[in-house]
Amino acid sequence: MKRITLALLLLVSIVKAQNKEIKPDSLDTVLDEVLIIAAKKAKIETDMKMAVSVDEFLASNANISFIKRGAYAWEPLLNNMSTERSTVTIDGMHIFGACTDKMDPVTAYVESNNLSDIDIKSGQEGSLHGATVAGSIDLKRKSTAFGLSKTWSGAYQSGIEFNNNQLFNLGNVAYSCDKLVAEGSVSYRKAENYSDGNNDDVNHSQFEKFNTSLGFAYKTSELSSLRVDAIFDKAKDVGYPALPMDLSLSRALITSVSYKQFFENSFVKVWDTKVYFNAVEHYMDDTTRPENLVHMDMPGWSTTYGLVSKVNVKKEQFSSEIQLNAYHNLSIAEMRMYPQDRSERTMFAYSWPWVTTRYAGLSLSNSWDISKRSQLNFGGSLGINYNYSKYAEFNWIFHPGAPQEKTRFLPNLYTSYLVNVDGFNFSVGGGYGHRAPSVSEGYGYYIYNSFDRYDYIGNPDLKNEISYEANASAGFKNKKGGLQAKVNYFYIQNYIIGRILSQGSPMNYQSVGVKGYTALDYATLFNFSMDAHYAVMDNLHWKGTLTYARGLDENKNNLPFIRPLSYQTSLHYSYKKLGVLTALNGDLKQHNYSPFYGEDETPSYTNWNLSIDYSFHIKNYKTVFQIGAENLFNEYYSTYADWGNIPRMGRNIFTSLKINL
Amino acid sequence: MKLLHCIVIAIFVAITSCTIEKTDYEAELNVETTEFITFEEVTSITTDNYTISIEALNGTLYKGYNEIHLKITNTATNENLEDAHVTFLPIFTDANGNKASCPHDYHLDYDETEGYYLGYSVFTSESDSTVNWTLYVDFEDNSELYAVNHPITVKEQTNLNLNMTAFTGHDDEQYFIALVAPQSPSVAQNDLVAGIYKYNKPANPAGTFPDLSQYSYSIVEGHTLLIDPRMPEPSMGNHSSPNNEDLTQETDGLYHGVVNYTMTGNWTLNFILKNESGDIIKGTEVSTEFTPGIDGEKGELHIDILF
Numbered sequence: 001m002k003r004i005t006l007a008l009l010l011l012v013s014i015v016k017a018q019n020k021e022i023k024p025d026s027l028d029t030v031l032d033e034v035l036i037i038a039a040k041k042a043k044i045e046t047d048m049k050m051a052v053s054v055d056e057f058l059a060s061n062a063n064i065s066f067i068k069r070g071a072y073a074w075e076p077l078l079n080n081m082s083t084e085r086s087t088v089t090i091d092g093m094h095i096f097g098a099c100t101d102k103m104d105p106v107t108a109y110v111e112s113n114n115l116s117d118i119d120i121k122s123g124q125e126g127s128l129h130g131a132t133v134a135g136s137i138d139l140k141r142k143s144t145a146f147g148l149s150k151t152w153s154g155a156y157q158s159g160i161e162f163n164n165n166q167l168f169n170l171g172n173v174a175y176s177c178d179k180l181v182a183e184g185s186v187s188y189r190k191a192e193n194y195s196d197g198n199n200d201d202v203n204h205s206q207f208e209k210f211n212t213s214l215g216f217a218y219k220t221s222e223l224s225s226l227r228v229d230a231i232f233d234k235a236k237d238v239g240y241p242a243l244p245m246d247l248s249l250s251r252a253l254i255t256s257v258s259y260k261q262f263f264e265n266s267f268v269k270v271w272d273t274k275v276y277f278n279a280v281e282h283y284m285d286d287t288t289r290p291e292n293l294v295h296m297d298m299p300g301w302s303t304t305y306g307l308v309s310k311v312n313v314k315k316e317q318f319s320s321e322i323q324l325n326a327y328h329n330l331s332i333a334e335m336r337m338y339p340q341d342r343s344e345r346t347m348f349a350y351s352w353p354w355v356t357t358r359y360a361g362l363s364l365s366n367s368w369d370i371s372k373r374s375q376l377n378f379g380g381s382l383g384i385n386y387n388y389s390k391y392a393e394f395n396w397i398f399h400p401g402a403p404q405e406k407t408r409f410l411p412n413l414y415t416s417y418l419v420n421v422d423g424f425n426f427s428v429g430g431g432y433g434h435r436a437p438s439v440s441e442g443y444g445y446y447i448y449n450s451f452d453r454y455d456y457i458g459n460p461d462l463k464n465e466i467s468y469e470a471n472a473s474a475g476f477k478n479k480k481g482g483l484q485a486k487v488n489y490f491y492i493q494n495y496i497i498g499r500i501l502s503q504g505s506p507m508n509y510q511s512v513g514v515k516g517y518t519a520l521d522y523a524t525l526f527n528f529s530m531d532a533h534y535a536v537m538d539n540l541h542w543k544g545t546l547t548y549a550r551g552l553d554e555n556k557n558n559l560p561f562i563r564p565l566s567y568q569t570s571l572h573y574s575y576k577k578l579g580v581l582t583a584l585n586g587d588l589k590q591h592n593y594s595p596f597y598g599e600d601e602t603p604s605y606t607n608w609n610l611s612i613d614y615s616f617h618i619k620n621y622k623t624v625f626q627i628g629a630e631n632l633f634n635e636y637y638s639t640y641a642d643w644g645n646i647p648r649m650g651r652n653i654f655t656s657l658k659i660n661l
Numbered sequence: 662m663k664l665l666h667c668i669v670i671a672i673f674v675a676i677t678s679c680t681i682e683k684t685d686y687e688a689e690l691n692v693e694t695t696e697f698i699t700f701e702e703v704t705s706i707t708t709d710n711y712t713i714s715i716e717a718l719n720g721t722l723y724k725g726y727n728e729i730h731l732k733i734t735n736t737a738t739n740e741n742l743e744d745a746h747v748t749f750l751p752i753f754t755d756a757n758g759n760k761a762s763c764p765h766d767y768h769l770d771y772d773e774t775e776g777y778y779l780g781y782s783v784f785t786s787e788s789d790s791t792v793n794w795t796l797y798v799d800f801e802d803n804s805e806l807y808a809v810n811h812p813i814t815v816k817e818q819t820n821l822n823l824n825m826t827a828f829t830g831h832d833d834e835q836y837f838i839a840l841v842a843p844q845s846p847s848v849a850q851n852d853l854v855a856g857i858y859k860y861n862k863p864a865n866p867a868g869t870f871p872d873l874s875q876y877s878y879s880i881v882e883g884h885t886l887l888i889d890p891r892m893p894e895p896s897m898g899n900h901s902s903p904n905n906e907d908l909t910q911e912t913d914g915l916y917h918g919v920v921n922y923t924m925t926g927n928w929t930l931n932f933i934l935k936n937e938s939g940d941i942i943k944g945t946e947v948s949t950e951f952t953p954g955i956d957g958e959k960g961e962l963h964i965d966i967l968f
Contacts (some may be wrong), residue, residue: 174857281681301683337926347927348925389817394848397904413776503903504903506900513951
């Protein structure tokens with residue numbers, strides 16, 4: 001950590017020292033253009049709300065659903081699969097949460113004002129960043145282009161959400177000249193308990209989050225640049241109403257140094273190499289829960305460093321990305337229980353016994369425009385995954401003689417074929433891929449899962465999970481509207497899930513038994529989504545989404561956390577500087593729930609939301625004011641994926657103001 | 662730029678330190694236990710031309726199981742005595758003058774490679790103002806018999822992993838179970854070693870002191886010691902561990918098995934002692950129910966440990 005600090009300081013000094021005027025060159029424009037493309041300006045906001053959290057933004061994607069343990073740090077499910085099955089990266093950097101209970105998905109350590117876009121790839125197409133089954137979620141950092149006409153730019157956003165008195169202030173500023181870019185962002189959110197549809201407070205649902213980021217880029221030559229990035233995130237006093245404990249503090253430092261080289265008149269277009277380091281610490285706290293029988297400390301640490309190097313190649317109709325990915329992660333989680341008589345000896349064990357994961361993989365993603373109407377995409381990756389458990393004696397208690405270290409080979413392949421004819425588009429594709437068990441699945445030790453109330457034990461001998469995937473889509477688009485339907489089907493061999501163990505007894509006093517991660521022979525997952533949009537008038541737009549999924553295990557029992565039929569529909573009307581949006585979303589009754597994995601039937605719910613925004617100028621600064629309400633009818637509900645059936649937020653009126661500087 | 666520079670420095674200094682230190686696991690295991698591996702002299706007795714040196718781990722005799730190394734040197738010739746037919750008898754005297762012994766190895770065998778007489782003694786109580794222990798050692802040299810006695814001090818065993826228990830079995834015999842290893846267990850599969858002994862009831866009333874028939878103990882042969890480890894702390898709700906192996910006798914006379922400790926802290930080893938034909942000598946099965954908030958139930962035969 002110290003060394004990284006020094007390196008960063010050094011780099012900053014270099015950047016400072018070399019900040020001299022150099023005559024602009026015609027080549028600059030080439031570089032600028034490419035960089036501008038790289039720094040695509042997508043906004044992290046939904047149709048409904050302009051000041052969204054990262055979670056809310058992700059939720060607007062049809063492929064994503066969430067497990068919610070409270071108001072904070074939702075766990076994103078991609079294609080109805082939990083985070084072990086997907087790779088979540090920040091600009092291709094791997095980062096792993098430090099909480100055994102998945103209270104800190106990677107998405108909790110960024111903020112909407114330091115991201116530019118979120119790139120979601122379904123299934124094996126996401127294997128570019130590493131072995132996956134469900135796909136990949138890549139959080140793209142904001143990156144300002146060199147030599148913008150506006151040297152200084154920025155935005156400030158503030159607002160209140162009245163349901164939980166959440167006050168937020170987000171600010172970001174960027175400086176851009178021909179040689180140097182410097183940008184930074186700061187954000188602070190603080191929320192109290194939210195109230196449900198019955199106007200009852202949901203205790204322990206408060207949170208406080210501070211996030212800041214810095215980025216410096218320096219143009220080292222006409223065609224190359226060096227960039228240093230850092231994100232620091234700190235969450236304090238975060239309540240998890242669905243869990244028996246809260247978070248007292250979590251901190252993440254995410255840093256990277258990258259070097260980008262462009263090439264002219266060559267089929268190699270750009271070579272981008274990045275080294276990165278991130279450290280996450282996560283301290284759970286149950287002193288806020290006097291009802292707990294036993295006080296327990298559960299600190300966790302996750303440290304990752306790695307390398308991503310990628311080359312983009314383009315020749316005529318053929319383009320390709322080759323990526324080398326390597327990382328090293330150390331995950332540590334401890335639990336220490338305190339007897340009622342505090343003078344007595346505390347009880348200690350590791351829930352992650354210093355587990356090292358090393359991964360190195362080479363991946364390839366190719367796109368070939370066969371004709372103007374058709375395109376073939378194909379690619380794959382081959383990775384080596386190595387695990388080492390320092391205190392393997394913890395694993396030997398349940399799995400005597402299990403190896404202390406394990407190396408796995410993880411191949412992934414995919415292909416898809418796209419056709420575009422007169423506004424109609426079709427695609428078919430397939431994929432095959434392996435993934436290694438996660439740290440918890442392989443080496444977890446008495447990890448309490450408050451959803452099914454079992455303690456989970458990892459198994460170092462688990463086989464690779466192997467996914468066979470087929471997907472297809474069909475759509476139609478014209479000037480007035482469009483319709484797009486997508487299906488995918490996964491047949492997953494050695495599907496890893498917790499099964500009750502006959503041996504062992506629970507350690508956490510809330511739990512009812514011990515489950516071991518075991519591999520089912522197979523499981524199948526089916527996802528369907530349909531999107532439609534239609535312009536009723538020039539200023540009146542309609543949008544609708546329908547999703548359906550089904551997951552079954554080898555005995556045709558339902559898998560848990562599979563979203564029932566859900567819908568989202570919205571109508572947007574704009575008149576001059578005024579915009580009005582009304583939206584309806586909900587899930588139907590969850591018929592296909594899984595009692596075997598701790599689920600109960602969840603009734604249907606509907607939410608009606610409304611928002612109005614108005615744009616105006618304060619001294620030439622474009623300003624938008626928005627007011628709206630979510631769950632307007634104050635419906636009391638919880639969704640299929642709400643941990644412990646905690647109720648969702650009731651009526652929430654929100655306002656926000658955004659000034660673009 | 663200066664400002665940014667400062668911000669960078671400030672941020673990195675602020676977060677290069679962890680708020681909660683990681684646990685030093687190796688040190689954690691040594692909080693309650695100290696592992697002794699070297700034998701040191703406890704006491705030495707001089708008689709005529711002979712010096713008898715008695716060694717034990719850490720130079721101390723503790724309540725419970727003690728491996729004893731005994732050396733006899735002829736001070737005149739400075740030679741170690743071999744095959745001196747050494748006998749070893751610890752005698753305990755209570756406040757009323759009643760005398761008793763404890764499980765021990767009476768005839769000590771000479772270990773030629775190590776150069777000492779090897780034995781053991783399972784002291785059943787600590788020395789204090791009312792209770793004292795005396796050691797009676799006899800040996801032979803040049804067909805001459807020597808007999809010495811010497812007071813010894815038995816200290817409290819603070820390491821509960823070497824705890825012991827004494828009980829009367831359903832067969833009305835007196836038994837002793839003493840833990841021998843591990844001295845310092847870890848959260849792991851631990852090889853558990855215990856000695857099981859029995860008092861041989863005398864057929865006749867005591868003769869002149871020391872009447873050996875009154876102080877005869879033997880190793881219990883061919884029995885089985887069933888084990889069920891549990892955490893007694895109420896918050897642990899009678900927590901147990903998987904993959905434990907019952908203790909059976911091996912060639913060293915001691916009983917060997919496997920105990921898994923799933924975390925550090927207080928544990929109770931619940932035992933059931935069965936004889937060769939599978940009859941229960943002592944011990945009851947404990948509930949396997951998970952009972953959070955209630956002190957863990959202990960079987961009638963158990964030893965508490967802590968690490």
